[in-house]
Amino acid sequence: MNLKQIVSDGFSMKDIERRYSSFAFISLKTALYSYFSTYESSTLFIHRILNGNSSYVGKDTDRQYSTDYIEKYAETIIHFQHFIELVCKEILREENELLVLNIDKQHELFYKLLNKEEVTSSELEGIRTTEFNSTFDRLLGLIKAGKLDSKYNFFTSKKNKEALTQLNQLRNRIWHRGTFVLRYEALDIFIGQYILPIIKEIISLPEYIDTKSRWIYPPLELGIDPISELINESSTNSYNAGKFAFIKELGRASYNNPLIHNWNIFNKDIIKNAVNTAQAELNYQSQGTTIYYCPVCGVQSLTSYEDSDGEQEADGSYSSYWTFSWYVKCHCCSFKISRELKNPKEYGYALPDYWYSYNH
Structure with missing residues (x-):
């Protein structure tokens, strides 16, 4: 096979029987595992944070951040942002594919989609979708106009809009420049206080209830849910880095639990x-x-x-x-x-x- 044939030898997830039509929940699983792993990747400097010495910042302190932590940070931000972006696009696609596509010069395809005629996955191949900012603005505009179900209203809160805007900016700083890394405590607070509550809203939507098996960790013997625990801990007045670390390690290990239910x-x-x-x-x-x-x-x-x-x-x-x-x-x-x-x-x-x- 030549190069073009090699890179064409695949399939569309829409053409097979799956409960999700994109990589959204693969990204969610990757993001959660990466974030949970940030305690494990921080053994060289975590004692400073846990002992209350994190106020010492600068080149000397920042050099202690391991390559592993930086990798886990990048995977956390990139995949949480990717998950959110794909979910927003899937919500819009349920109304009309045109809402997420840039097809100004694809006149026949535009006509078919406008009139809701059948379109094959091959016809959509190579068509660019809108950037996150445009997608998110469109989603918010349609929600505010009452054109989308009220179950999506949580996207429009000031806190969530600002959080997702910042998440996208952090992703862009990784994707385009690749130089900026949130410090350990800032990442905990950002994910626990701002991002995980949005994730919980999304996974609680009726259309995503049945996708849990695609991303969720096995139940813990301790009987707690790491996502809920981190959200609850973030709602307290003071950030407890040690408790966050303990919960994250529970979550990381749960993904590595080799025991198979009923096997x-x-x-x-x-x-x-x-x-x-x-x-x-x-x-x-x-x-x-x-x-x-x-x-x-x-x-x-x-x-x-x-x-x-x-x-x-x-x-x-x-x-x-x-x-x-x-x-x-x-x-x-x-x-x-x-x-x-x-x-x-x-x-x-x-x-x-x-x-x-x-x-x-």
């Missing part, structure tokens, strides 16, 4: 391997000293790791010596947090105290 024949082997790995860690030079049930997957494979330290005298002896837990990791779903976070009970969750210490 016990496969789950048994997965659980057995995870439990055996946790036990091996427990037995290996006392590195893992306690095994908990994981709050994400529910498997007893969340292993605690210890370290020791002390005050050493000039002669090399220790006047005091203590051991402490510093890290827990699940060998099934990959949930992992370090002692930089508080014990979950301090965040309001009925879970064991993972962080402890004792003197020798």
